[in-house]
Amino acid sequence: MEPITQLHSTTVVMPSTNIDTDQIIPARFLTVTTKLGLGKSLFADWRYTSDGSPNPDFVLNQAAAAGSHILVAGHNFGCGSSREHAPWALVDYGFRAVISTAIADIFASNALKNGLLPIVVDPATHGWLLAHPGAAVTVDLAARRLELPNGTSVSFPIEAFARHCLLNGLDELGYLQSKLDAIAGYESARSV
């Protein structure tokens, strides 16, 4: 995986709360056997009309959204199904971070394993971002800070080990494999 240190991008705003992973990618697109190419199905039921043409009212179909890597979403983004297809689709589309006041546990865990930063901010910062779609912001993963164009800079929490892996382009499996002796010891001690 490519190391991530800093991200600078305009934002796309989807203010709805509780955007679940069925909206991010509906179940009928889960019949794939790879992770690739899911970006075209991202938010499919909101993004396309019933005849398959782009829905002009949907934010990702508007010119201002082009080239954005940061999604600002309403509270409790990514709730519901554990499908990792959700972060796969977001990353394949081009997103590298999601900012909200709350991000669902399984989604956040999956996102971190795919180079998609789940960033939880306070309601005031979130409110500013919702009110300023297209704002050019900087996510500094090394410093754990989000910088807004109005000069504000806020810190965000991120699990320490996931951050270490992202900053260094490491894969968490490598760390787990380095513990195989301890795992074997645990198995023999418990006779499992």
Place this chain on the structure above:
Amino acid sequence: MTARTMFEKVWTAHEVVPETPDTPAVLYIDLHLIHEVTSPQAFAMLAARGLPVRRPDRTLATLDHSTPTSSEQIFGNVPIRVDAAARQVQMLEKNAIDFGVELFGMRDARRGIVHVISPELGCTQPGMTIVCGDSHTSTHGAFGALAFGIGSTEVGHVFATQCLLQRKPKTFAVNVEGSLAPGVTAKDLILAIIGKIGVSGGTGYVLEYRGAAIRALSMEERMTICNMSIEAGARAGMIAPDETTIAYLRERPRAPRGAAWDEAVARWRTLASDPGAEFDASVDIDASQLEPMITYGTNPGMVVAINAAIPVRADDPVDQKALAYMGFKGGERMLGKPVDVVFIGSCTNGRLEDLHAAARILRGRTVAKGVHLLIVPGSQQVKREAEAAGLADIFKAAGADWRESGCSMCLGMNGDTVAAGQYAVSTSNRNFEGRQGVGARTLLASPYTAAASAVFGRISDPRPLL
């Protein structure tokens, strides 16, 4: 010694390496359940790195999410109608052989929804850690196991190491006292709990359901409760094992036998939270105040008592968007709204007791004209038991569509879908937009309420029919 919660006991017993500020815990996984939809990418990772499945003996595979429910497609010569689903099935069949994993294949008598078959076989046991690439893995917490859903990358981690990297979650006591009134079920209780704490109220927590009303529940009812923990945002929900748990597991095909059984039972009896154990959060619910519940919106927290009106929240854009999708208005009553489809099944309510509940309503009655009642057993074993008990005959006589087991219309991956704009009363777990089909409008309820609504073709209170 400090009083410990049940979660704390199970967590500590599975720490291969405890967490530090810099690193998560390495948590040992006792049982890894897999299915065709979230495993292909994890097997591909193993193949790409030349890794084996470390503990195939702790891994169990089934086919459920995208599989057809028509007998012809499973047992006849009719190919699986959805091509992509057929490819996923073939891929899991191949991966199971290549990696030495036990698979309950399409025609296996033990096949079914992953969260139904593992308990019924006795694979799910108290004190275990259980994971699956499916968020409803929380179901197994009904046995006092720590069970939660994971993504496909983590499925790969468990394949390769039988462990996961995990931060320790916080604990949340859901205290339910009193007793449920007749006609009010475990499904109504968990919907009321989600309505109370909200769809993100459990984020970051493991829930422990406690109190007299929980202890009074059967194992199948407890599974319904724990199943929907994730709908409150909690990855896991747990219920302390007791005599009900032990009686359920005794003599199950994969439960321990002989001396091993006695040892296991002795261990299970130590798992309940110690008196005085402290939780990070708590909520109190009086079960005796509850009525049958039904959802009116597009997440499981948008729920009301069946006789109630839809809340008026004109200033809430989220609520307005949900009501527009549902074709409802604040202040309208739920009772009497027309229904097109009724789905009874899923890992939430697809077990034998759920089918008995549906049959209690449907016996001697018929499905209203124009309503499609789809009844899908949670497993092939549930199907056989329902047929042996005469339930299937009751369903068929009522005009219901009785199928082979699978996830089916809960998520509509296999072609069992609700048409755009139609209303479906469903015993499943999610009423998200489009969950049961593009434009489908889902109303979550108990098997009683679902069956009663099928009989009248309108949202109905089941209690007068009981």
